[in-house]
Structure formats: C-alpha cells, structure tokens
Amino acid sequence: MSETVKAAFVTAAVLVIGDEILSGRTQDTNSSYIAKWLGEVGVQLREIRVVPDIQDEIVAALNALRARYDYVFTTGGIGPTHDDITADAVATAFGVGIDYHPQAMEILGAHYAPGEFTAARKRMARIPDGADLIENPISKAPGFKIGNVFVMAGIPVVMHAMLESIRHRLVGGARVLSKAVGGAVAEGQVAEALGALHVEFPDVSFGSYPYYRDNGYGVNFVMRSTDAKQLGEAVDGVRQMIRDVGAEPVEGN
Amino acid sequence: MSETVKAAFVTAAVLVIGDEILSGRTQDTNSSYIAKWLGEVGVQLREIRVVPDIQDEIVAALNALRARYDYVFTTGGIGPTHDDITADAVATAFGVGIDYHPQAMEILGAHYAPGEFTAARKRMARIPDGADLIENPISKAPGFKIGNVFVMAGIPVVMHAMLESIRHRLVGGARVLSKAVGGAVAEGQVAEALGALHVEFPDVSFGSYPYYRDNGYGVNFVMRSTDAKQLGEAVDGVRQMIRDVGAEPVEGN
Numbered sequence: 001m002s003e004t005v006k007a008a009f010v011t012a013a014v015l016v017i018g019d020e021i022l023s024g025r026t027q028d029t030n031s032s033y034i035a036k037w038l039g040e041v042g043v044q045l046r047e048i049r050v051v052p053d054i055q056d057e058i059v060a061a062l063n064a065l066r067a068r069y070d071y072v073f074t075t076g077g078i079g080p081t082h083d084d085i086t087a088d089a090v091a092t093a094f095g096v097g098i099d100y101h102p103q104a105m106e107i108l109g110a111h112y113a114p115g116e117f118t119a120a121r122k123r124m125a126r127i128p129d130g131a132d133l134i135e136n137p138i139s140k141a142p143g144f145k146i147g148n149v150f151v152m153a154g155i156p157v158v159m160h161a162m163l164e165s166i167r168h169r170l171v172g173g174a175r176v177l178s179k180a181v182g183g184a185v186a187e188g189q190v191a192e193a194l195g196a197l198h199v200e201f202p203d204v205s206f207g208s209y210p211y212y213r214d215n216g217y218g219v220n221f222v223m224r225s226t227d228a229k230q231l232g233e234a235v236d237g238v239r240q241m242i243r244d245v246g247a248e249p250v251e252g253n
Numbered sequence: 254m255s256e257t258v259k260a261a262f263v264t265a266a267v268l269v270i271g272d273e274i275l276s277g278r279t280q281d282t283n284s285s286y287i288a289k290w291l292g293e294v295g296v297q298l299r300e301i302r303v304v305p306d307i308q309d310e311i312v313a314a315l316n317a318l319r320a321r322y323d324y325v326f327t328t329g330g331i332g333p334t335h336d337d338i339t340a341d342a343v344a345t346a347f348g349v350g351i352d353y354h355p356q357a358m359e360i361l362g363a364h365y366a367p368g369e370f371t372a373a374r375k376r377m378a379r380i381p382d383g384a385d386l387i388e389n390p391i392s393k394a395p396g397f398k399i400g401n402v403f404v405m406a407g408i409p410v411v412m413h414a415m416l417e418s419i420r421h422r423l424v425g426g427a428r429v430l431s432k433a434v435g436g437a438v439a440e441g442q443v444a445e446a447l448g449a450l451h452v453e454f455p456d457v458s459f460g461s462y463p464y465y466r467d468n469g470y471g472v473n474f475v476m477r478s479t480d481a482k483q484l485g486e487a488v489d490g491v492r493q494m495i496r497d498v499g500a501e502p503v504e505g506n
Contacts, residue, residue, distance in 0.1 A: 019460055022298045023431065024288030025475060026462070028281075031303070035277030045275045047310075048303035050284070053460075057300075080441045081461040082448040112441075120444030138465070157465055178276065188333045188365075191373030195335040207272055207306075208334040209279070212391070212410055222278060 009044045010173035013065040016050040017058055017076040017086050018154055030075045030159055037163055042172025043071060053077060058089035066093075066149050071170065076154030078143065080120040087144075090151055091128035101127035104142050111140040135165040145169065174226040179235045180252030183242035184218040186210075193241040194221070197234060203227050204234040220252060262297045263426035266318040269303040270311055270329040270339055271407055283328045283412050290416055295425025296324060306330060311342035319346075319402050324423065329407030331396065333373040340397075343404055344381035354380035357395050364393040388418040398422065427479040432488050433505030435473040436495035439463075443472070446494040450487060456480050457487040473505060 014034050020026040028050065035045040046069060051057040058077075065072045077086030091098040104125035109117050124141040127133065134143035134150065136158055143152040143162045152162040187210050198206050207222040221238050225231040239249040267287050273279040281303065288298040299322060304310040311330075318325045330339030344351040357378035362370050377394040380386065387396035387403065389411055396405045396415045405415045440463050451459050460475040474491050478484040492502040 016301075019458065019477075020462055020475065021285075022288060022301065023475075023477070024285045024290075024292060024298070025431075025433075027285045032274075032277045032280045035275060037277075039277060045277070046305060048269075048275065048301070050301035052299060079461065079463060080444040081459075082444070082451050083458075083460055116441070118441055118445070120448075121441035123444070124441075155463060155465060178278075180278070188369070188371055188374035188377075191333040191335070191376070192371070195373075198335050205272065205336075206334075207336055208332065209273055210332060210408060212408060222273065222276075224272075224276070 009046075009176075010042060010071070010171065011046045011069045012038055012043050012071040012073060013047040013049070013069045014045060015058075015061055015065055015072060015074045016048065016154075017053065017074060017089075018050070019052050019083075021050050021076075022052055030154065030156060033156065033160065034073055034075075034163065039176065039178075041167060041170050042175040043170060044173075044176060053083045053085060055085050055089045055092065058086065059093045062090065062093040062149065066147060070148060072149045074149065074151050075159055078124065078141065078151060078153055080123050080141075084123070086151060087126050087128060090131075090146060090149065094128060094130075094146055094149075096129040096146075098126050098128045100125045101131075101133065101142075101144075103133055107133075107140055107142060134162050137161050137165070176224050176226055177228055177231050178222060178224040179231060180220055180222045181235060181238050181242065182218055182220040182250040182252055183247040184216060185242055185245050185247045186217070187219050189245045190219070190241050193244065194238075197237045197241065200237070201225075201230055201234040203230050206234070206238075218247075222252075262299075262429075263295060263324070263424065264299045264322045265291055265296050265324040265326060266300040266302070266322045267298060268311075268314055268318055268325060268327040269301065269407075270306065270327060270342075271303070272305050272336075274303050275305055283407065283409060286409065286413065287326055287328075287416065292429065292431075294420065294423050295428040296423060297426075297429060306336045306338060308338050308342045308345065311339065312346045315343065315346040315402065319400060323401060325402045327402065327404045328412055331377065331394065331404060331406055333376050333394075337376070339404060340379050340381060343384075343399060343402065347381060347383075347399055347402075349382040349399075351379050351381045353378045354384075354386065354395075356386055360386075360393055360395060387415050390414050390418070429477050429479055430481055430484050431475060431477040432484060433473055433475045434488060434491050434495065435471055435503040435505055436500040437469060437471040438495055438498050438500045439470070440472050442498045443494050446497065447474070447491075450490045450494065453490070454478075454483055454487040456483050459487070459491075471500075475505075
C-alpha cells in the first residue's frame with residue numbers, strides 16, 4: 001500500500017486482555033468484530049495484541065499502543081472478580097488515580113436489588129480519574145474512555161453494545177473500499193501478473209490468500225483502496241489475470 | 254498465579270502476519286490452535302500479536318518477542334506473491350542474509366511439473382541464512398526455524414502439519430493442568446468467595462468467565478496449576494462456592 005493511502009488513515013489497535021484467550025480455551029472473536037466495525041466507520045485496525053491478566057503486561061502494552069495509534073480498544077477484565085484488573089492497569093498506565101465513579105455507582109445501585117450491590121459489584125464502579133463512562137445496555141456495568149483509549153467488556157454481546165454506544169465519539173478518516181475476487185488458481189501461477197498489477201496500481205493493496213477445501217484449492221484476492229476508480233480498474237485486472245490462466249473469476253464481497 | 258508457578262514455565266509468543274486478519278475479513282484461528290497445542294507440550298503462550306504485511310512492523314514485533322519469550326511462532330506471509338515478505342523480514346530481524354536454500358529448491362523442484370517451477374514459486378525457497386527447514390507435508394513449500402523462532406504458513410491445515418513437524422524440537426517445561434467448573438451464578442455473588450480461594454491457593458490461578466446465552470447466564474471458572482493436588486482442592490472449593498449460592502456445579506474440562 002502506498003504512503004499516500006496510509007497518510008489518509010485513522011489508525012487503531014485492539015488490546016485483548018485475558019488468560020482465557022492465551023490458554024486457547026476461548027477463541028477471540030472480538031478483534032475480528034472490532035476490525036470490521038472500525039472499517040465501516042473509517043478507522044483502520046493496524047495491530048492486535050493479546051496479553052495475560054497481569055498488570056505490568058497490560059500497562060506496558062497499553063502505553064506502547066496508545067502512543068502509536070489514533071485509538072486503542074481494550075476488551076476484557078472489567079468484571080467484579082479478583083482477576084478483573086483492567087481499570088487499575090489503565091489508571092496506572094495513564095498515571096492517574098482510580099475511585100468509585102458517582103454515575104457508575106448510581107447506575108449499578110439502581111440495577112441490583114437491595115442488599116445485592118455487594119463490595120465485589122461496587123468494584124465495577126471503580127473508574128480511572130478523568131475517564132468518561134461507556135454505556136452498557138446489556139449488563140449495566142459501564143466501560144470507559146480515557147484519552148484515546150476505549151475500555152470495553154470481554155463478553156461479545158456486551159462489547160458489541162458498547163461499540164454502538166461510542167460510535168458517535170469516533171472521528172473516522174478515509175474509508176477503505178475493498179473487493180474480493182477468487183479463482184481456482186495456484187498462487188504461483190499468477191504471482192508475476194499480480195506483482196505487475198501491484199506496480200501498475202500503487203494506491204491499491206493486493207492481498208492473495210490461498211485456501212484448501214475439500215472440493216479443491218484456490219486463491220482469494222482482496223483489493224483495497226480509498227480510490228473507487230483505481231480499485232475498479234485493479235479488480236478488472238485481477239479478473240483478467242485469473243482468466244489468463246484458464247480459470248473463472250468468482251466474485252466476492 | 255504465583256511467581257513459583259511462573260518460574261517453571263517455558264514461554265512463547267505468536268506473531269500473526271497478515272492484513273486479512275486486521276481487516277476482519279479472516280478470523281484468526283491459528284493463535285488459538287497453537288495455544289492449545291503448546292499447552293499439551295508444556296509451553297505457555299504469553300502473548301499474541303497481529304501485525305500487517307509491512308516489513309518494518311514484522312521486524313520490530315519479532316525482535317521484541319524473540320528477546321522476551323523462549324519461543325516465537327509466526328504464521329503467514331511465506332507464499333509466492335509480492336505480499337509474502339515474512340522470510341525477508343525475519344532475515345532482517347536476525348541481521349542475516351537470505352538466499353535460495355538448496356534443500357528447499359530440491360523439494361519444490363521435485364513437486365512441480367517441468368516448466369511450472371516458476372520464478373515466483375522459487376521465491377518460496379528463499380530462506381534466511383542459518384535457518385533449518387520445517388517440513389510441509391501438505392503443499393511442500395517449507396517453513397523454517399531460526400534461533401528461537403519458528404516460521405510457519407498461515408493456511409491452517411498447512412500450519413497444523415508444520416506444528417507436528419516441529420514437535421520434537423520443542424523443550425517443554427512444567428505442564429499446566431487445568432479444570433473448568435461452571436454454574437448458573439452471577440460473578441458478583443461469588444467474587445468474595447473466589448477471592449478467598451485465590452488467597453488460600455496461591456499456586457492455582459482462578460479465571461472467572463461470565464457468559465450470556467439464550468437459556469440464561471452463568472460463569473465458567475477455570476483453575477490452572479502445575480500441582481495436581483492443589484488444583485483438586487481448589488476445584489473442590491469452587492464447587493462448594495457455587496453450591497453456597499444455591500446453584501449446581503457443572504463439570505467442564
């Protein structure tokens with residue numbers, strides 16, 4: 001992808017916090033969901049990191065990512081149990097205090113039956129100083145935004161709802177358009193032609209993703225650009241490249 | 254988890270290379286597969302990073318990870334097309350040259366029909382100086398190992414086969430045992446009891462993962478330890494904790 005295209009990007013990173021992902025017990029689907037969602041609002045996901053439930057690891061990763069990208073989205077570790085240390089880690093990363101947030105206390109206090117708003121549940125109202133709450137319409141315990149960092153729950157349905165709550169707070173950049181075309185070809189058959197297209201259309205990125213399925217193998221080509229005209233011409237070039245080796249282009253999204 | 258347990262760990266990181274993951278088009282399942290596979294051989298996955306197909310990004314991430322963990326596993330970017338830059342990036346990260354590897358040339362030359370071993374396909378035989386090949390029984394183009402870094406394909410079936418090829422090269426550490434128990438409880442109901450167990454069993458890690466499903470909500474508790482006896486006692490404690498709030502423990506794996 002050319003520097004011209006990159007310069008127009010608003011960038012983001014996702015920081016997934018959770019031993020359960022690193023043990024392989026839970027398949028992270030949040031990153032992929034956020035990636036697609038960000039694409040729609042004109043923000044390009046440029047890095048994903050998954051770190052364990054260890055404060056120093058969260059702090060170091062968050063400070064590296066928030067300095068580098070326009071936005072950082074964290075998922076996980078904001079519940080009521082002892083392994084939920086994200087809020088403290090974020091406060092440490094930003095060098096600010098953390099305390100029971102009045103509005104969060106009010107939301108949670110109203111949510112639980114009398115006597116059930118326990119000390120453990122009150123932990124979920126502990127928010128770094130200066131942060132704004134992110135609404136959680138599902139289970140009430142809020143996320144929060146501090147600086148360029150959005151701190152969200154790890155449970156997918158809750159995270160999805162929190163993303164919708166923050167959509168209006170994001171300023172997107174150039175929206176990257178994409179188009180996929182596949183074919184029953186081998187990468188090695190078309191690599192030279194694809195390299196030539198890559199040179200001919202410097203403002204288009206060309207991805208080449210081979211697959212093996214029960215009914216045969218092939219390659220999906222994914223072209224991405226902020227320029228619709230260049231993208232269309234590049235995709236035409238890929239279709240022709242597939243036909244040139246005797247295969248039929250299969251249109252994707 | 255206590256420092257005692259940590260000290261016995263052999264650690265690893267996964268570096269996923271690929272724009273297709275960052276765009277959300279492709280769901281990364283390789284990290285999760287590697288995580289579980291490593292657990293079986295006594296290696297603990299401690300970090301996952303996903304970076305784009307940009308050489309400087311790959312080099313920086315690889316150098317950060319290989320200095321920090323016992324092993325690094327990369328996936329993606331070793332095919333024949335212009336966006337397959339992993340081998341070059343790894344050579345740059347290690348400060349070594351890269352050239353057509355005689356054995357890789359032989360393997361690939363034997364695989365393709367006469368005249369089909371094109372310049373693009375020969376690119377897949379370019380291996381950093383000093384690296385050992387990793388066998389690819391599926392599509393022949395080899396991965397490689399250099400230092401503590403294992404460079405593998407991104408296509409899941411190929412990556413799985415490569416992992417089996419390298420199993421004998423890994424030296425595992427203490428194997429972490431784990432056991433899951435669930436219950437139809439709310440985290441906030443049991444957070445204090447869980448915190449007490451966490452203190453009582455310092456060599457056991459306690460994870461708490463709430464879920465929302467169509468038929469209700471609950472929490473899965475995952476206990477991990479290298480000590481089978483401590484783990485058993487901790488799991489008994491979690492079962493009791495679930496019963497104490499009027500729910501029935503559901504055994505997991």
